[in-house]
Amino acid sequence: MLDPRLFRTDLDFVTEQLKRRSFNFNPEFYVDLEVRRKAVQIKTQELQNERNSRSKAIGQAKAKGQDVQALLDEVQQFGDALKTAETELSAIQQQMEVLMEGIPNILDASVPEGKSEELNVELSRWGDVPVFDFEAKDHVDLGTQLKGIDFELGVKIASSRFVVLTGPLARLQRAIIQLMLDTHAADHGYDETYVPFLVNAQSLRGTGQLPKFEADLFKASDEPALYLIPTAEVPVTNRVRDDIIEAKDLPLKYVCHSPCFRSEAGAYGRDVRGMIRQHQFEKVELVQIVKPEDSEQAHEELTQHAENILKKLNLPYRKMLLCAGDTGFSSAKTYDLEVWLPGQGAYREISSCSNFRDFQARRLQARWRNPETGKPELVHTINGSGLAAGRTLIAVMENYQDADGNITIPEALLPYMGGLHVISSGSN
RNA sequence: GGAGAAAUGGCCGAGUGGCCGAUGGCGCACGCCUGGAAAGUGUGUAUACGGUAACGUAUCGAGGGUUCGAAUCCCUCUUUCUCCGCCA
Numbered sequence: 001m002l003d004p005r006l007f008r009t010d011l012d013f014v015t016e017q018l019k020r021r022s023f024n025f026n027p028e029f030y031v032d033l034e035v036r037r038k039a040v041q042i043k044t045q046e047l048q049n050e051r052n053s054r055s056k057a058i059g060q061a062k063a064k065g066q067d068v069q070a071l072l073d074e075v076q077q078f079g080d081a082l083k084t085a086e087t088e089l090s091a092i093q094q095q096m097e098v099l100m101e102g103i104p105n106i107l108d109a110s111v112p113e114g115k116s117e118e119l120n121v122e123l124s125r126w127g128d129v130p131v132f133d134f135e136a137k138d139h140v141d142l143g144t145q146l147k148g149i150d151f152e153l154g155v156k157i158a159s160s161r162f163v164v165l166t167g168p169l170a171r172l173q174r175a176i177i178q179l180m181l182d183t184h185a186a187d188h189g190y191d192e193t194y195v196p197f198l199v200n201a202q203s204l205r206g207t208g209q210l211p212k213f214e215a216d217l218f219k220a221s222d223e224p225a226l227y228l229i230p231t232a233e234v235p236v237t238n239r240v241r242d243d244i245i246e247a248k249d250l251p252l253k254y255v256c257h258s259p260c261f262r263s264e265a266g267a268y269g270r271d272v273r274g275m276i277r278q279h280q281f282e283k284v285e286l287v288q289i290v291k292p293e294d295s296e297q298a299h300e301e302l303t304q305h306a307e308n309i310l311k312k313l314n315l316p317y318r319k320m321l322l323c324a325g326d327t328g329f330s331s332a333k334t335y336d337l338e339v340w341l342p343g344q345g346a347y348r349e350i351s352s353c354s355n356f357r358d359f360q361a362r363r364l365q366a367r368w369r370n371p372e373t374g375k376p377e378l379v380h381t382i383n384g385s386g387l388a389a390g391r392t393l394i395a396v397m398e399n400y401q402d403a404d405g406n407i408t409i410p411e412a413l414l415p416y417m418g419g420l421h422v423i424s425s426g427s428n
Numbered sequence: 429g430g431a432g433a434a435a436u437g438g439c440c441g442a443g444u445g446g447c448c449g450a451u452g453g454c455g456c457a458c459g460c461c462u463g464g465a466a467a468g469u470g471u472g473u474a475u476a477c478g479g480u481a482a483c484g485u486a487u488c489g490a491g492g493g494u495u496c497g498a499a500u501c502c503c504u505c506u507u508u509c510u511c512c513g514c515c516a
Contacts (some may be wrong), residue, residue: 054497056447
């Protein structure tokens with residue numbers, strides 16, 4: 001959610017900024033609502049004040065044993081007017097809430113213009129794209145040949161966009177997850193955390209998935225209302241909902257491995273081959289809760305932490321700055337890391353690192369006590385994948401394949417593979 | 429799943445219809461006292477919204493209701509604790 005004060009003081013700026021996202025914001029509608037809100041709120045509070053002071057007078061008169069009937073008659077007149085005003089006020093407030101909750105974050109000045117991903121800006125490349133003297137297979141062919149990836153089994157057990165991993169490839173994904181957790185915890189200073197994979201609506205509201213993006217979620221239960229998490233960002237960031245954090249405890253840095261569940265509504269026909277786009281996938285998520293003044297640097301660092309995993313695995317990648325149209329609803333600025341997939345001959349997203357500034361914090365009421373002012377102020381939140389484990393598995397398979405379809409285990413993963421150096425049809 | 433008890437400020441805890449945003453204590457902050465410290469002592473110490481401000485309004489787990497007036501009475505829900513059952 002954006003700062004309501006910004007709307008009151010600089011509506012033109014807000015309108016202009018939202019235009020960058022092609023978000024259709026109607027300032028006249030807002031102003032009309034705000035003017036009514038103010039008038040009705042003042043009126044309501046005046047009536048409440050009248051009632052309170054008269055009720056007090058009744059109490060005092062009663063204590064003195066005086067007759068209070070005249071006072072009672074008088075105060076009763078306020079009753080109806082007050083009730084009407086209160087009802088009207090809460091209706092207006094609710095409308096305002098709905099309006100504000102549906103407005104996306106304001107983009108950072110450095111975010112490039114553009115309506116879709118073609119206009120994302122490449123900032124850097126790392127690593128050498130492997131050159132094979134044979135035709136590179138994709139992970140589907142590799143995985144099928146190795147009898148480690150079974151898409152039909154996923155369909156049989158669940159539905160399309162589910163997969164079953166078996167044997168050394170299943171272990172390879174676990175090794176990837178272990179490497180990520182260990183690296184982020186030991187080298188990058190994150191606290192490992194384990195969280196619920198079902199969350200309530202309030203948590204999803206806090207990080208911005210609700211109310212706008214309910215269609216992207218799997219609802220697991222109506223009573224109580226619980227949803228499968230689309231990312232560990234939701235439960236991890238909601239650790240600090242309604243908290244006031246002491247300055248000395250910041251920054252908070254969490255790393256969390258979890259499965260992620262996405263309905264992929266609206267993605268019909270996209271990435272249907274392989275396990276690029278699944279309803280369920282594993283991911284290691286990085287979350288930082290920081291002082292506002294530190295968020296920009298923390299965002300850069302967190303992105304580097306994700307990059308370090310790609311470097312450890314020696315996977316070629318490029319770093320993209322998302323353009324205005326491709327930046328997520330809650331984000332002010334997002335870097336995507338895209339890994340090279342020889343099977344597709346293309347770079348594909350493997351991590352998305354975003355600075356939300358105070359957008360999530362305002363919805364979460366997540367604050368810190370600023371020693372300079374003594375007041376609770378909103379924190380900034382940052383998160384990113386470090387990395388998506390399923391796609392990392394694909395990247396390792398495709399980049400480390402040989403002419404026979406065997407996969408050499410990257411050095412960094414050897415400690416987690418129990419002595420296995422190569423995954424071949426024979427290794428089980 | 430069954431039975432019972434409870435939920436008040438950072439923490440403990442008082443408050444059963446009116447002058448209660450809430451006594452008191454602990455903690456914390458700033459003073460006083462002291463050579464310094466401890467002890468003692470004084471003052472302050474929630475959040476949000478509106479207002480230039482004075483100040484006003486709301487909030488005692490959440491939501492609804494009764495009442496001129498609710499922390500206090502009624503209803504629903506949530507959470508916690510104890511006992512029993514079941515279970516990884």
